[in-house]
Amino acid sequence: MSRQYVLAIDQGTTSSRAILFDREGRIVGTGQKELRQHFPKDGWVEHDPEDIWRDTLAVCRQAIHAAGVAATDIAAIGITNQRETTVLWERDTGSPVHNAIVWQDRRTAETCRELVADGIEERVRGRTGLVVDAYFSGTKLAWLLDHVPGARSAAEHGALAFGTVDSFLLWRLTGGRVHATDATNASRTMLFDIVEQTWDEELLRALRIPPSVLPEVRDCSGSFGIADPELFGAAIPILGIAGDQQAATIGQACFLPGMSKSTYGTGCFMLVNTGERFVASRNRLLTTVAYRLDGRTTYALEGSIFVAGAAVQWLRDGLGIIRSAAETEELARDLPDNEGVYLVPAFTGLGAPHWDPDARGAILGLTRDSGVAHIVRAALESVAYQTLDLVDAMTADMAAATLDGGLGGLRVDGGMVVNDWVCQFLADILNRPVERPAVVETTALGAAYLAGLAAGVYASLPAVAGAWRLERRFEPGLAPEQRERLVAGWRQAVRRVRS
Numbered sequence: 001m002s003r004q005y006v007l008a009i010d011q012g013t014t015s016s017r018a019i020l021f022d023r024e025g026r027i028v029g030t031g032q033k034e035l036r037q038h039f040p041k042d043g044w045v046e047h048d049p050e051d052i053w054r055d056t057l058a059v060c061r062q063a064i065h066a067a068g069v070a071a072t073d074i075a076a077i078g079i080t081n082q083r084e085t086t087v088l089w090e091r092d093t094g095s096p097v098h099n100a101i102v103w104q105d106r107r108t109a110e111t112c113r114e115l116v117a118d119g120i121e122e123r124v125r126g127r128t129g130l131v132v133d134a135y136f137s138g139t140k141l142a143w144l145l146d147h148v149p150g151a152r153s154a155a156e157h158g159a160l161a162f163g164t165v166d167s168f169l170l171w172r173l174t175g176g177r178v179h180a181t182d183a184t185n186a187s188r189t190m191l192f193d194i195v196e197q198t199w200d201e202e203l204l205r206a207l208r209i210p211p212s213v214l215p216e217v218r219d220c221s222g223s224f225g226i227a228d229p230e231l232f233g234a235a236i237p238i239l240g241i242a243g244d245q246q247a248a249t250i251g252q253a254c255f256l257p258g259m260s261k262s263t264y265g266t267g268c269f270m271l272v273n274t275g276e277r278f279v280a281s282r283n284r285l286l287t288t289v290a291y292r293l294d295g296r297t298t299y300a301l302e303g304s305i306f307v308a309g310a311a312v313q314w315l316r317d318g319l320g321i322i323r324s325a326a327e328t329e330e331l332a333r334d335l336p337d338n339e340g341v342y343l344v345p346a347f348t349g350l351g352a353p354h355w356d357p358d359a360r361g362a363i364l365g366l367t368r369d370s371g372v373a374h375i376v377r378a379a380l381e382s383v384a385y386q387t388l389d390l391v392d393a394m395t396a397d398m399a400a401a402t403l404d405g406g407l408g409g410l411r412v413d414g415g416m417v418v419n420d421w422v423c424q425f426l427a428d429i430l431n432r433p434v435e436r437p438a439v440v441e442t443t444a445l446g447a448a449y450l451a452g453l454a455a456g457v458y459a460s461l462p463a464v465a466g467a468w469r470l471e472r473r474f475e476p477g478l479a480p481e482q483r484e485r486l487v488a489g490w491r492q493a494v495r496r497v498r499s
């Protein structure tokens, strides 16, 4: 049978990946390229959209070539992407007017403080499910309109298009024919009403965003246009889009309320499915769109932590005390205990549930006996404690919303979870099972499922759920008093770094 493969594009913060999946969800070809980072000023992070486009094309061709399949055998393309990162481009040339402003970029923190002072917070919370923070696209887009010469007037004349990375790639893949996004990416802009599923006019006015720059918002699975046949040698339909954390939620088959996944890459993002209910968080988590299929929205609560694997990168590249990330496992395991040493990786402030942009990192509890292993172990432990802070907030929110069943076991993925010690410590600290799936490329898999469902390559959500396979389950095993002592130490360390 022809057309039995699905090509997933996973355009992430630090790399662009393409993975070709077969009907059984098996990987048959991959391509990957590191993405160049730009740090023009302290706290600013940019990507060149032309790099994003060139790398994406290259990795797609690499994956197709590696699989040895013809482009005519590919039924659909699915796109998943680093979320919030903001691109503004000219409609007639397709050229970006500026580098993309990356989700980590803090240049609009002051604007956010002003917006809060103007009393916008309640509307943002109630309509978009978000907190007012520089993390989201809205103030980044406003910054571009205000700082790129001529941008505001061009936008007001309908000459510019805004999009998150998915929209920009879609525009380029379709030769400038389609300006659209999906509901999950729209839900991260701080401009989109996730209950009404429309752009919010009051927020657009408050941020002075002309509606003509906005993409059309579609379901995650369905028609987004056709990739120009010149690009891959065949006209391949683009049938799925979702932000990367939502795609991982789908790849982890978290389709029932209470099911959760946590992805440990550069940062850590935990999402719990709350079904068709918008659950407003009382604990400073985000409410977000998990997916929208056939016009029906499924919601999630999300906890976003800015530094997870990035702490390990810092040990390697900043401190130079390890040579590779893999070494951390043995170093941590060789210590019987953290011996009172904690690392709070608030390098760029603290994300959920603290949202403290002015907190800064610290290593606490050092003695003359502390060595490299203590610091390494403290960095790995910090990932588990930060997850516990999210789990506690989620549990409280779900109980307050009287959601049946509560929070179940946690499905994990991302580059860090190859580390067995991390997974075991996570189970110990959370005091709940941690499940690692057989396919850890859950983000790309989720995008492939969305596109493949629309193409008929995959039958249904229950079929997708049935295909999820456990590789290893980590059971909690720490004595309660030991766990309490460790967690109390973490809480004290966080109090000491708060601004």
Ligand SMILES: Nc1ncnc2c1ncn2[C@@H]1O[C@H](COP(=O)(O)OP(=O)(O)O)[C@@H](O)[C@H]1O
Residues within 6 Å of the ligand: 012, 013, 014, 015, 264, 265, 266, 267, 308, 309, 310, 311, 312, 313, 325, 326, 327, 328, 329, 414, 415, 416, 418, 419
């Ligand atoms: N064995 C390991 N132990 C701990 N951390 C690891 C290990 N291997 C990789 N990492 C961390 O995982 C991260 C890479 O994960 P990945 O999912 O590729 O990130 P991203 O998609 O955010 O670029 C890096 O920050 C790296 O330090």
Ligand SMILES: O=P(O)(O)OC[C@H](O)CO
Residues within 6 Å of the ligand: 011, 012, 013, 014, 081, 082, 083, 084, 103, 243, 244, 245, 265, 266, 267
């Ligand atoms: O590209 P990642 O995997 O670091 O994910 C980035 C998130 O989508 C930011 O919200």
